[in-house]
Amino acid sequence: MESLVYEYQGGVPIESPRAPVIAGVVGSGNLEILVEAEGPDDRCTIVVVTAATGFGTIWQAVMNDFVARHKPGGVRLSINDVGATPAVVSLRLEQAWEAFKGGSA
Amino acid sequence: MNRDWSRSSKSRERRVARGVAAAGGRIVPQQKIIDLLEAVIEPGDRVCVEGNNQKQADFLSKSLAATDPAKIHELHLVQSVLALPSHVDLIERGQVARIDFSFSGPQAGRLAKLVEEGRIQIGAIHTYLELFGRYFVDLTPQVALIAAQMADAEGNLYTGPNTEDTPAIVEATAFKNGIVIAQVNKLVDKLPRVDIPADWVNFVVQAPTPHYVEPLFTRDPAQISEIQVLMAMMAIKGIYAEYGITRLNHGIGFDTAAIELLLPTYAAELGLRGKICTHWALNPHPTLIPAIEDGFVESVHCFGSEVGMEAYVAARPDIFFVGADGSMRSNRAFSQTAGHYACDLFIGSTLQIDLAGNSSTAIKGRIAGFGGAPNMGADARGRRHASPAWLKAGREDALATGMPRGRKLVVQTVETFREHMEPAFVERLDAWEVGQSAGMALPPVMIYGDDVSHIITEEGIANLLMCQTAEEREQAIRGVAGYTQVGIARDRRMVENLRDRGIVRRPEDMGINPRLATRDLLAARSIKDLVRASGGLYDPPKRFRNW
Numbered sequence: 001m002e003s004l005v006y007e008y009q010g011g012v013p014i015e016s017p018r019a020p021v022i023a024g025v026v027g028s029g030n031l032e033i034l035v036e037a038e039g040p041d042d043r044c045t046i047v048v049v050t051a052a053t054g055f056g057t058i059w060q061a062v063m064n065d066f067v068a069r070h071k072p073g074g075v076r077l078s079i080n081d082v083g084a085t086p087a088v089v090s091l092r093l094e095q096a097w098e099a100f101k102g103g104s105a
Numbered sequence: 106m107n108r109d110w111s112r113s114s115k116s117r118e119r120r121v122a123r124g125v126a127a128a129g130g131r132i133v134p135q136q137k138i139i140d141l142l143e144a145v146i147e148p149g150d151r152v153c154v155e156g157n158n159q160k161q162a163d164f165l166s167k168s169l170a171a172t173d174p175a176k177i178h179e180l181h182l183v184q185s186v187l188a189l190p191s192h193v194d195l196i197e198r199g200q201v202a203r204i205d206f207s208f209s210g211p212q213a214g215r216l217a218k219l220v221e222e223g224r225i226q227i228g229a230i231h232t233y234l235e236l237f238g239r240y241f242v243d244l245t246p247q248v249a250l251i252a253a254q255m256a257d258a259e260g261n262l263y264t265g266p267n268t269e270d271t272p273a274i275v276e277a278t279a280f281k282n283g284i285v286i287a288q289v290n291k292l293v294d295k296l297p298r299v300d301i302p303a304d305w306v307n308f309v310v311q312a313p314t315p316h317y318v319e320p321l322f323t324r325d326p327a328q329i330s331e332i333q334v335l336m337a338m339m340a341i342k343g344i345y346a347e348y349g350i351t352r353l354n355h356g357i358g359f360d361t362a363a364i365e366l367l368l369p370t371y372a373a374e375l376g377l378r379g380k381i382c383t384h385w386a387l388n389p390h391p392t393l394i395p396a397i398e399d400g401f402v403e404s405v406h407c408f409g410s411e412v413g414m415e416a417y418v419a420a421r422p423d424i425f426f427v428g429a430d431g432s433m434r435s436n437r438a439f440s441q442t443a444g445h446y447a448c449d450l451f452i453g454s455t456l457q458i459d460l461a462g463n464s465s466t467a468i469k470g471r472i473a474g475f476g477g478a479p480n481m482g483a484d485a486r487g488r489r490h491a492s493p494a495w496l497k498a499g500r501e502d503a504l505a506t507g508m509p510r511g512r513k514l515v516v517q518t519v520e521t522f523r524e525h526m527e528p529a530f531v532e533r534l535d536a537w538e539v540g541q542s543a544g545m546a547l548p549p550v551m552i553y554g555d556d557v558s559h560i561i562t563e564e565g566i567a568n569l570l571m572c573q574t575a576e577e578r579e580q581a582i583r584g585v586a587g588y589t590q591v592g593i594a595r596d597r598r599m600v601e602n603l604r605d606r607g608i609v610r611r612p613e614d615m616g617i618n619p620r621l622a623t624r625d626l627l628a629a630r631s632i633k634d635l636v637r638a639s640g641g642l643y644d645p646p647k648r649f650r651n652w
Contacts (some may be wrong), residue, residue, distance in 0.1 A: 029330075029524070055526065058588045085522040086588040087332045087563035095620050 004048040004056055006063050012042040014101075023096035031081040033092050035100040038076040040055025050081035062086050066093050075100075113282035115280065120145045120284050121307055131260055133294070133310040138168045142310060145284050146248050149179045150204075152587050153246040153274050154192065157185040157233070157437065158208060158321050158476060159388075159409040160267045164288045165250035170194040181205070183244045184453075185233060185270055186474075189317075196225050204475060205244055207231050213471035220472065220543050230472070230549060234441045237270070240277035249278040249285050253315040255296055256289040260303035264377050266410035266418065266433040267318060271301060273438040279305035290315040297430035319396045320412035320646045322388045324362035326629045330564050335612065335622035336518055337363035340452060341372050343615045344559060345381040348494040348514060352384045356443040356453025360518045362392040364452070366627040369399035386444040386481075389414040389433075391427065391645065395628035395638045397424055407433065408440040408477065417642035425525035437477075444481040449494040451481040452516040455551060456523070457531050460579045460591065462554030462569055464517055464549040465536040470567070472543055475551055482552040484513045498558060501570040512570065515552065516579045518561040521587030528589035529562075560585055563619075564592075565611040572608060584609040 017037055021059040039045055046063050077096070081089070127144035128137045145431050146152065155162040156170065167257055169177070170191040179202045180195075187193060187209040196200055196219055205228035215375070219225045240246065251271055253262040265272050279284050286308045326627075341364060344350065347455040355361040355597075368382055383403040386391065389411045395521075405425050410418070410433060418425045418433045427433050444451065455464040466473055488495070488511065495511030502512050541547035560567045562585045572578040577599075584600035586592030603609040612619050629635045632649045 021161065052526065061588050061593055083522075083526075085332070085520060087520050087522070088330070091331060091335070091563070091619055091622070098620055 002053040002056075003073060004050065006046040006048075006060065008044040008072075009042055011042045011044050011067070011075070013073040014075060016067070018100055020086050021096055021100040022101045023099060024092040026080050026082055027091050028082055029088065030086055031079055031084040033096040034078040036076050036078075037039075037074055037100050039074055041074045041101065044072040044077070046077045048079045048081060050085045051083070058076055058083045058086055062089050066090070070097055072097070076103055117282040117284065124284070124308055128308065130633040131308050132421050135310060135313060138165070138310050139172055141286070141310075142169055142172050143468060143591055145286070146172075146177050146180075149181070150247040151181045151183050151244060153184045153240075153249045153278070154182065155184065155249065155251040155270060155274055156188055156192070157209065157270055157409065158188070159318055160252050160269055160491055161189055162250050162252035162288050163189055163191070163318045164310070164314070165252075165286065166191040169250065170198065171468045172200070174198050174200050183236070183240070183246055185236060185380050186210065187216060193219070201225060202229055205231065205236065205239070206473035207233050207236050208476040209472055209605050210528070213473040217470055217543065219470045227543065227545070230474045230545070232475050233270075233437060234445070234480045237273045237438050240273060245281045245283065246274065246278045247283050249274050249283060251275060251285060251287050253289045253301065255291045255293050256309040257293060257296050257303075258285060260306045260309050261296055261299045262287055262289065262301040262306060263298060264300040266415050266435060268300055268435045269409040269437045272436060275305050279460065284308075286310070288312040288316060297432060298428050300434065314416075315568070318410075318412050319601070320649070322357060322390050322411045323413070323645065323649055324359055324390070324392055325632050325649060326362070326366055326392060326634065327631045329359050329363045329366070329624065329627060331622050331624060332520055333360050333363040334367070334624060334626055335563055335617075335619050336360055336520070336561050337367045337623060338371055338617050338626075339561050339566055339612060340364050340516065341367060341377070341381070341519060342375060342617060343610060344450070344514065344516060344561075345372070346375060346377055348449070348497050350381050350450045350494050350514070352448045352492070353382065353450040353452070354386045355390070356451075356478065358453045358454040361452055362390065363627070365390060365392040365396055365470065366629055368396035368401045370626050371626040372401070373399065376546060381522060386440050386448055389418050391632070391643055392629070394635050394643060397421065398638055399628070406440050406443055408437045410436045412646050413644045416644060417639045420642050441477050441480045442475070445483070445508050446485050446488055447605045448513070449492055450514040450516065452518055455517055457528065457534050457535050457536075457556070458517060458519065458529060458560065458582065459531055460582055462557040462560065462578065462582060463534060463550050464552045464557070465534045465548070465550050467534070467536040467539040467549040467551075469535050469538060472539065472549075475549070476481075478551050482515045483556045484515065488513070497566045498570060501568070503571050503573045512558065514558045515556050516559045516561060517552065517557055521562050521564065521589050521592060528591070529585040530589045530591035532591065562587060565609060565614070568608050569609070571606070574634055577603065577608070581608050
């Protein structure tokens with residue numbers, strides 16, 4: 001098990017209060033992502049708990065791209081990973097973000 | 106000069122006479138099989154033990170590995186695969202001097218060890234067609250041990266849906282004065298049809314158990330991932346639709362099974378029924394059933410059969426190649442030829458791809474070989490007939506000379522990381538080391554980079570045809586290599602430039618929303634769904650049943 005924390009600034013605040021959203025499942029080769037409105041308006045905090053250790057650089061690269069693409073602000077993402085490939089992580093992030101943005105409080 | 110021009114036919118007569126004496130006739134009792142083999146095989150013979158990635162002459166192989174090494178030794182094995190433990194037992198017992206083969210699959214590790222210890226010499230690792238070709242030039246078997254389903258009293262054989270390599274092996278052996286010995290599952294009074302005539306066969310033995318057949322082409326839809334669905338959407342919309350691919354061959358993996366299962370859903374929604382995927386060189390993949398039932402498919406010629414598909418195939422004679430008796434006839438040599446010359450596209454997966462697009466499944470400590478993939482996954486330089494897909498690919502070829510010419514589409518589809526986070530993209534293929542440690546003349550490359558036209562990953566499609574320089578090609582590959590080291594080390598500006606030119610394309614560039622890539626798009630989500638789609642005709646092997 002490894003815990004990784006990434007903090008980003010300069011995000012665009014989400015428009016209105018949003019209900020938390022969960023995407024994915026905890027299962028081999030998969031992961032679940034919880035997206036919540038939390039923290040200062042321009043901040044995005046991503047906490048990863050992963051079963052596979054030693055892939056910090058890859059997580060960092062995946063998260064950098066996600067944040068660069070969507071500029072999330074006032075948001076916390078909590079990720080439980082059971083050995084998902086970066087392809088699956090990126091897809092789940094997109095699904096989670098879409099659901100979070102699409103939902104209403 | 107007074108030369109004896111019929112030494113080989115005299116040798117055959119002597120061998121047959123010794124065999125008949127040892128076995129009591131041409132129909133050989135099981136308990137006499139070792140006596141027969143010891144009577145007809147001579148030290149130094151070239152021997153073919155039939156087997157491939159599907160059916161195996163397993164009883165004859167086991168019997169050969171039980172013969173007396175003092176009588177049978179220095180053999181030169183010339184056969185498609187070394188897949189059975191008994192194939193390698195024979196080598197370990199010191200009865201084999203040299204092997205020429207195509208594929209070693211499950212025995213790849215043991216074989217690598219024997220080569221390393223200097224206990225066996227590998228002539229070469231071939232593709233199926235190359236080896237079949239050499240059967241008729243310099244590697245003609247003196248003895249062939251083959252597998253059939255049934256024989257009659259005269260020795261005619263029925264090989265049925267699993268005809269596979271048998272005609273090529275028997276033709277080469279029988280017409281160059283070799284000895285053909287067949288193991289059969291059953292002796293019958295009357296065969297459904299004659300696949301191999303009796304006068305090409307010298308001895309027949311009924312095996313204690315039916316010959317083994319591996320259900321190698323059965324892919325359980327339950328195991329197809331959303332990423333594979335996404336890549337299948339890209340293949341269909343970004344390649345099949347754009348080039349108008351009607352004639353094709355698919356590899357064996359889940360990636361291509363996903364494409365087959367998206368035809369009646371995603372491809373049909375795109376209006377592609379009748380416009381793509383109508384004619385195939387393909388084994389009877391269970392995952393093709395929904396597309397066939399949906400009317401997508403017009404014709405399928407098969408390399409071999411697939412366990413459980415016999416009744417379904419027999420009930421679709423308009424689609425498959427079925428005899429007057431009602432059962433299919435496969436033929437590996439012809440289907441490989443069809444895949445090479447008559448198909449516009451091959452798509453398959455691999456384990457490693459380097460910066461030039463070379464791909465290989467050779468991994469350290471294993472000598473696995475190629476099978477048929479290189480015949481499919483290569484531009485057919487001898488092709489002369491045109492088709493719209495072939496001409497379009499030819500026009501895109503940035504390195505083409507002034508003479509107009511077509512190109513085959515050779516597509517590699519890989520997720521950037523395999524399981525256990527093994528990267529599919531590497532700076533240097535393991536094949537270099539594998540080739541060196543096995544003393545091979547060349548690194549065992551499955552598909553050469555200059556034959557590859559496209560690479561599909563979850564990140565997008567790289568069109569290698571349109572790359573004008575080696576540097577562009579490298580950046581196009583890096584540009585779809587995701588978060589592998591190869592991908593992270595891309596020149597981002599150059600990749601964006603390639604994207605502007607349509608050489609690298611993202612899902613959104615093709616109008617594909619990755620969030621819609623769900624398993625709901627699969628026309629069947631389980632083996633049970635496939636059985637249902639077949640109207641109950643598909644009878645999957647037990648290990649695939651969970652209901």
